[in-house]
Amino acid sequence: MANPYDLAERASVELRAKSGVDSYDIVIVLGSGWREGASALGTPTSEISTSTLVGFVAPTVAGHSGQILTLDVGGRHVALVSGRVHLYEGNTASQVCHSVRTLIAAGATRVVLTNACGGIDPSKGPGTVVVIRDHINLTSTSPMEGFPPPESYGSRFVDLTDLYSARLRAVVHETAPELTEGVYAGFRGPHYETPAEINMARTMGASLVGMSTVLEAIAARHLGAEVLGLSLVSNFAAGVSPGPLNHLEVLEAGQNAAGSLGALLGRLVPVL
Numbered sequence: 264m265a266n267p268y269d270l271a272e273r274a275s276v277e278l279r280a281k282s283g284v285d286s287y288d289i290v291i292v293l294g295s296g297w298r299e300g301a302s303a304l305g306t307p308t309s310e311i312s313t314s315t316l317v318g319f320v321a322p323t324v325a326g327h328s329g330q331i332l333t334l335d336v337g338g339r340h341v342a343l344v345s346g347r348v349h350l351y352e353g354n355t356a357s358q359v360c361h362s363v364r365t366l367i368a369a370g371a372t373r374v375v376l377t378n379a380c381g382g383i384d385p386s387k388g389p390g391t392v393v394v395i396r397d398h399i400n401l402t403s404t405s406p407m408e409g410f411p412p413p414e415s416y417g418s419r420f421v422d423l424t425d426l427y428s429a430r431l432r433a434v435v436h437e438t439a440p441e442l443t444e445g446v447y448a449g450f451r452g453p454h455y456e457t458p459a460e461i462n463m464a465r466t467m468g469a470s471l472v473g474m475s476t477v478l479e480a481i482a483a484r485h486l487g488a489e490v491l492g493l494s495l496v497s498n499f500a501a502g503v504s505p506g507p508l509n510h511l512e513v514l515e516a517g518q519n520a521a522g523s524l525g526a527l528l529g530r531l532v533p534v535l
Contacts, residue, residue: 266410267357270318271364277316278331278369282309286370288339289535291528292362292479294378296495298345299518303525304532307332313346318361320354322346331362337533342366349474351453356406360482367486373431373535374483377493380447380473381456381500383465387443388496390520392527394435395427395492396444398477399469402451406482421485428489431535435491438530445470447494449477458502472500491535493527495520 279285293301313319313329321329329346344362348354363374376395387393407419435442448464450456452474456464464472471494480490498504 265318267318267361267364268410268413268416271361271368274316274318274361274365275368278311278365281311281315282331282333284309284333284340284369286340287342287366288371289373289375289532290342290344290363290366290371291375291532292344292347292377294347294376294475294495296379296497296518296520297377297524299521300524301343301528303529304336304341304343305334307334307343309333313362316365318358318365320348320358322348323352339532340370341532342369342371347475349453350402350404350451350478351474356404356408356478357410359478360406363479363483364486367483367488372488373491374479374488375491375493375535376476376479376483378473378476378495379497380471380494381461381498382470382496383461383472383500383503384445384470385499385503387445387470389498390523391496392442392524393445393471393494393496394432394442395447395471395476395494396432397427397446398480398492399446399448399464399467400477400481401464402449402477404478406478407485412485417485417487419485421481423481423484426480426484426490427492431489431491434534435531438534439527445494447471447473447476447492450474456501461500461502471496495524
């Protein structure tokens with residue numbers, strides 16, 4: 264297995280050469296449904312297939328295409344990662360975090376992780392965007408497993424006290440005071456959770472559930488980046504509403520919310 268830190272450095276060199284950007288400021292990982300909204304940020308100056316960069320694996324989930332789009336937003340170089348990969352596709356934690364590590368190696372100091380998630384709180388229905396205050400990692404793995412970080416990097420025993428940056432959350436609440444906060448429970452998937460598992464997550468303090476984000480957040484914090492998490496509630500979790508769950512409603516929720524998501528990103532990105 265290749266050293267993930269070396270792979271990220273190599274991929275960052277390739278990315279900068281292909282995009283023409285010497286250093287990025289912000290990376291936004293686009294979860295299910297967020298790609299449509301992100302188009303409101305402007306026309307990309309480059310669109311690079313992740314298949315042309317070392318270390319990237321192809322996504323297999325509907326609604327995820329493997330691209331890194333570069334934009335200039337208010338004088339900031341912003342990278343949009345479209346094509347998140349997941350543990351349940353057979354990937355390792357390091358492969359899941361490769362895009363985030365690559366963009367941080369390319370200069371990004373702020374990482375915005377978006378996702379579509381299941382809602383546990385009945386007051387936050389489909390279409391609601393929630394700011395992640397903290398998370399519960401139920402994936403049974405960590406991006407800090409395996410290769411130890413090189414000596415020039417921080418310790419693998421990374422402090423996660425301020426994982427989801429209090430400073431960035433304060434900026435969000437000042438700019439978009441209508442948004443509330445929640446705790447995201449990250450499951451491995453790909454199956455949806457059982458009502459009993461949702462009840463467990465609720466008892467543990469979670470109000471959101473999903474199958475992404477937590478590993479990327481840990482990897483980003485280890486590399487010294489500030490992390491902001493934004494969840495679009497695409498459906499109620501199992502047992503919260505009586506209906507069955509399916510991935511099509513996740514994509515449909517994102518499409519229906521594209522306009523509001525785009526407006527939200529347009530307000531937030533210039534001030535992060």
